[in-house]
C-alpha cells in the first residue's frame with residue numbers, strides 16, 4: 001500500500017516530473033534539476049556530489065518518484081556529478097573532487113586525500129581543480145543556485161551517518177530527529193573549497209546529510225519518507 005498523498009506503488013517506477021537541464025558535465029552528460037525553475041525556493045535538495053556515493057541518488061530518486069505531479073515544491077538534483085556516477089569514482093572525469101573545487105576563500109590547490117570504505121588510511125589522492133570553480137559541474141551548479149536562491153540547501157552524501165549542520169538550525173534538528181542520525185557541527189576534518197564553505201560565504205544555510213553505511217533497502221525505508229517531506233514542503237509546520 002502507498003500513503004494516500006503519494007504516487008501509487010504501481011506507478012512509482014517512472015520519474016514523471018520534467019527534468020530541466022542546467023548545463024552539461026565535463027563529459028557532456030546533461031546536468032538535470034527537477035522542480036521549480038525560478039527562485040526563491042525554500043530548499044534545494046541534491047545528491048551524489050561524490051560519484052561513488054550513488055546510494056544518495058537512489059534514495060532521492062525514490063522520494064522524487066513518490067511525489068505526485070504538481071506537488072513538487074522544492075527542486076531536486078539527483079546527481080551533481082553524473083560523470084563520477086557513470087564511472088563509479090568519487091571525482092569527476094578530470095580527477096577533481098567537486099567538493100573541493102568551490103570558489104570559497106579557503107580553496108586550496110593542494111591535492112585532497114580520502115579513504116575508501118572501511119578502516120583504511122586517508123591516502124587516496126584527488127585534485128581540487130586547476131583553479132577554484134574550474135569544473136563544469138561546479139560552474140553550472142553555482143549559476144543554478146544563484147538563480148534558484150534557495151533559503152537552505154540539503155546535500156546528500158554517504159556513509160558517515162550524521163546530519164552536519166554548522167548552524168544548528170531547526171531544519172537540521174528536524175532531519176536528525178526524523179532519521180535518528182546524530183546532529184554534528186562538522187565532519188571532523190578541514191574541507192577547503194567545499195560546497196559548504198562556499199555556501200557559508202554566500203550566507204546560504206547548508207545541511208550535509210550523510211546517509212549511514214547500511215544496506216540500501218534499510219536506507220530507503222528510513223530516509224525516503226523524510227526526503228519526501230522535504231520535496232513536497234510538508235515539513236514546514238514542524239519547524240514552527
Ligand SMILES: [Zn+2]
Pocket residue numbers: 049050053157158
Ligand atoms: Zn561525499
